[in-house]
Amino acid sequence: MNLGAVASELRLGKPVTFKTSGGSMTPRVMNGEVVTVVPFPDGPPKKGQIVLAKVNGRWYLHLVSATKPGQVQISNNHGHVNGWTSFENVVGLLDR
Numbered sequence: 001m002n003l004g005a006v007a008s009e010l011r012l013g014k015p016v017t018f019k020t021s022g023g024s025m026t027p028r029v030m031n032g033e034v035v036t037v038v039p040f041p042d043g044p045p046k047k048g049q050i051v052l053a054k055v056n057g058r059w060y061l062h063l064v065s066a067t068k069p070g071q072v073q074i075s076n077n078h079g080h081v082n083g084w085t086s087f088e089n090v091v092g093l094l095d096r
Contacts, residue, residue: 003059007052010039010092024076025050025062029094037061037092045072045090052092055083061094 001018009016028050028072037052039068045051045064053062055074059083065075072090074082 003052003061006037007054007059007091010037010052013039015039015095020061021034024078024080026077028077029061030062031072036095037062038095040090040093044087050094050096051090052094053085054089054091058082061092064090 005058006018015036017034017036020029020033020035021031027075029035045062045067047067049064050061051064052059053072055072060074062074062076062082064072065081066073070085073084076082094096
């Protein structure tokens with residue numbers, strides 16, 4: 001499932017279950033794993049959470065690797081930093 005479509009459903013308040021693709025979050029999220037992402041709850045994202053977030057025009061199901069007022073840094077599980085984004089661009093939380 002396209003992550004942009006997942007984000008649209010999350011913004012409607014609906015949890016979404018889909019099959020992941022890619023290995024950038026292994027071993028926390030495996031390629032082809034079926035996961036459920038829920039709408040992000042009230043409050044700021046926290047370091048270590050796996051979130052669905054838009055960074056520089058792309059959607060990622062990646063880690064919150066750092067925070068600062070109003071923003072989070074999104075990274076994969078292997079140390080690659082995708083960038084900083086505002087809290088408003090964090091729309092989902094991996095349900096585990």
